[in-house]
Amino acid sequence: MKRSRDESLEQFPVAAGSGLPExxxxxxxxxxxxxxxxxxxxxxxxxxxxxxxHVPGQPFSTYGQPSPYERYTARRISSNxxxxxxxxxxxxxEELEGTVTPNGLHFERHHNGVPQIDPERHRLTVHGRVRxxxxxxxxxxxxxxxRSQMLFIECGGNSxxxxxxxxxxxxxxxxxxxxxCAEWTGVPLSxxxxxxxxxxxxxxxxxxxxxxxxMNMSIPLAKMRDDCMVALxxxxxxxxxxxxxxxxxxxxxxxxxxHVKWLQRLELAxxxxxxxxxxxxxxxxxxxxxxxxxxxxMDCKSLITSPSHGQALSRSGVxxxxxxxxxxxxxxxxxxxxxxxxxxxxxxxxxxxxQPRCFTRFRMPWRWDGRPALLKSRATDEAGHVQPERxxxxxxxxxxxxxxxxxxxxxxxxxxxxxxxxx
Amino acid sequence: xTDWYRTATERVLALVLxxxxxxxxxxxxxxxxxxxxxxxxxxxxxxxxxxxxFPDGRGLPPGxxxxxxxxxxxxxxxxxxxxxxxRGGSADELTGATRPLTSVDADKTxxxxxxxxxxxxxxxxxxxxxxxxxxxxxxxxxxxCAWLLHANGIVQADAVIDAHTLPAIRMPxxxxxxxxx
Numbered sequence: 001m002k003r004s005r006d007e008s009l010e011q012f013p014v015a016a017g018s019g020l021p022e023x024x025x026x027x028x029x030x031x032x033x034x035x036x037x038x039x040x041x042x043x044x045x046x047x048x049x050x051x052x053x054h055v056p057g058q059p060f061s062t063y064g065q066p067s068p069y070e071r072y073t074a075r076r077i078s079s080n081x082x083x084x085x086x087x088x089x090x091x092x093x094e095e096l097e098g099t100v101t102p103n104g105l106h107f108e109r110h111h112n113g114v115p116q117i118d119p120e121r122h123r124l125t126v127h128g129r130v131r132x133x134x135x136x137x138x139x140x141x142x143x144x145x146x147r148s149q150m151l152f153i154e155c156g157g158n159s160x161x162x163x164x165x166x167x168x169x170x171x172x173x174x175x176x177x178x179x180x181c182a183e184w185t186g187v188p189l190s191x192x193x194x195x196x197x198x199x200x201x202x203x204x205x206x207x208x209x210x211x212x213x214x215m216n217m218s219i220p221l222a223k224m225r226d227d228c229m230v231a232l233x234x235x236x237x238x239x240x241x242x243x244x245x246x247x248x249x250x251x252x253x254x255x256x257x258x259h260v261k262w263l264q265r266l267e268l269a270x271x272x273x274x275x276x277x278x279x280x281x282x283x284x285x286x287x288x289x290x291x292x293x294x295x296x297x298m299d300c301k302s303l304i305t306s307p308s309h310g311q312a313l314s315r316s317g318v319x320x321x322x323x324x325x326x327x328x329x330x331x332x333x334x335x336x337x338x339x340x341x342x343x344x345x346x347x348x349x350x351x352x353x354x355q356p357r358c359f360t361r362f363r364m365p366w367r368w369d370g371r372p373a374l375l376k377s378r379a380t381d382e383a384g385h386v387q388p389e390r391x392x393x394x395x396x397x398x399x400x401x402x403x404x405x406x407x408x409x410x411x412x413x414x415x416x417x418x419x420x421x422x423x
Numbered sequence: 424x425t426d427w428y429r430t431a432t433e434r435v436l437a438l439v440l441x442x443x444x445x446x447x448x449x450x451x452x453x454x455x456x457x458x459x460x461x462x463x464x465x466x467x468x469x470x471x472x473x474x475x476x477f478p479d480g481r482g483l484p485p486g487x488x489x490x491x492x493x494x495x496x497x498x499x500x501x502x503x504x505x506x507x508x509x510r511g512g513s514a515d516e517l518t519g520a521t522r523p524l525t526s527v528d529a530d531k532t533x534x535x536x537x538x539x540x541x542x543x544x545x546x547x548x549x550x551x552x553x554x555x556x557x558x559x560x561x562x563x564x565x566x567x568c569a570w571l572l573h574a575n576g577i578v579q580a581d582a583v584i585d586a587h588t589l590p591a592i593r594m595p596x597x598x599x600x601x602x603x604x
Binding site: 082126135140145212213267279289 | 429435456458459461462464469475476478523524525526533536538545546550553556557598599
């Protein structure tokens with residue numbers, strides 16, 4: 001690991017050489033933490049006298065919460081003014097490190113609110129082209145063999161502001177935060193399909209949720225048999241309601257809308273149902289006027305989370321570039337970083353282990369000389385897919401596709417150290 | 424070890440043991456370690472719950488609806504968000520496409536974009552109205568399909584939509600999709 005970093009530095013004259021200064025926070029927090037004032041006042045009066053050294057702390061709690069000083073590490077909600085439960089909330093990628101998205105910060109996309117489902121009354125029914133339609137209750141499913149997997153889920157519409165003519169000026173999470181990564185634990189779907197006895201004529205499965213609108217999506221049977229699961233646990237605890245409690249479908253590496261939440265029915269069929277969300281939405285209009293449909297796999301992608309839009313480099317010197325890469329095709333094999341807008345690239349260090357269809361954290365030290373810079377990251381997955389430059393993606397797909405935007409993200413650093421979104 | 428079967432009796436015993444061996448050591452079939460706790464679904468109950476409507480009309484219930492009834496129902500349940508004529512509201516534009524699908528800001532309405540008319544029934548029955556999804560009668564859903572198709576210039580004002588006429592409609596953008604899967 002260390003060697004690869006050193007090699008990357010040799011290829012990358014702009015980056016820092018050896019002898020990195022002590023680790024410290026270079027990035028100013030964008031927000032002043034309200035509520036920190038009393039402790040701060042005390043510190044100002046007598047820096048050596050910290051009040052929490054002299055007063056008993058808070059009692060135990062049944063379910064721990066983040067520090068009140070982290071209250072701004074929160075999802076950003078963008079919902080329909082007329083229907084509050086219709087919209088999205090974004091994961092604040094710029095506030096997080098590592099690869100696990102805490103359950104309370106996992107992104108959301110709801111069509112008509114979050115149902116509060118009583119698990120005792122919930123059933124998963126497998127029907128259609130099967131030998132015997134079967135229903136499973138929660139208590140039964142908890143007795144089935146399970147598997148755990150670290151997997152990203154990304155909305156097909158994530159990063160769609162990238163199709164706009166001008167770069168949107170918002171924090172990275174508020175543009176690209178319809179992606180999250182968690183450990184999902186559940187029952188492999190093949191076990192339930194085998195038990196119901198799938199008919200040879202079946203080739204698609206229509207999954208349906210138990211929300212107010214019974215959202216339905218069609219998924220090829222081969223994928224369902226291969227690696228899909230009915231997830232009951234998210235990062236070790238039972239699913240959160242906004243992530244499908246008591247059970248959701250997990251479709252590794254494929255677009256988020258297929259990971260049907262509040263899963264209540266799976267219909268085996270010989271064709272897709274052609275639901276509204278797989279026809280009039282989640283299809284990508286091309287310059288020819290034809291639309292790509294069933295574009296399931298989320299392509300190879302990366303972005304730098306720090307430094308990123310809205311942050312500021314307080315001074316020249318060594319900074320730590322940190323970001324996330326993922327691919328629905330498998331493992332991330334390589335992430336390169338450029339600070340000169342893509343003229344030269346150097347390999348970032350990948351946090352190991354790089355797991356398939358999972359966030360991979362990359363890091364790279366960078367010595368900022370105080371002059372304007374243009375930061376980019378470029379991911380390559382194990383199948384050889386390389387994240388495209390924006391101009392290349394637009395040349396292929398036009399600008400009306402809306403979904404599946406995976407182009408390289410560029411952050412401009414000006415001579416005051418302010419970071420903004422750039423093309 | 425090489426002469427353990429040296430007597431006739433032992434040879435017979437060995438053969439018996441060998442004959443039994445497969446039964447004792449056969450690998451478990453893939454399902455024997457599975458709980459098998461699925462309960463047979465009640466066909467009547469299941470039949471009443473199913474909502475999927477396929478392009479060939481499978482899943483459509485009995486019933487029928489007219490454009491006139493649909494106009495009344497649209498004004499009552501839908502116009503608040505979608506606009507009086509199915510456009511100009513806070514929700515998706517349903518009618519009145521002017522910008523072609525080849526433009527960057529294409530209008531993706533029912534008439535210009537949706538490939539199957541059956542999708543209307545599937546989607547309206549399960550999701551509308553948004554404050555009380557799943558409460559419309561089959562006749563009401565058929566009527567809303569009729570009005571929306573008429574407002575998009577796809578059926579005449581006197582059209583009656585039912586389980587036979589809806590799947591028979593060929594939508595203008597039926598061939599507008601490239602399947603990637």
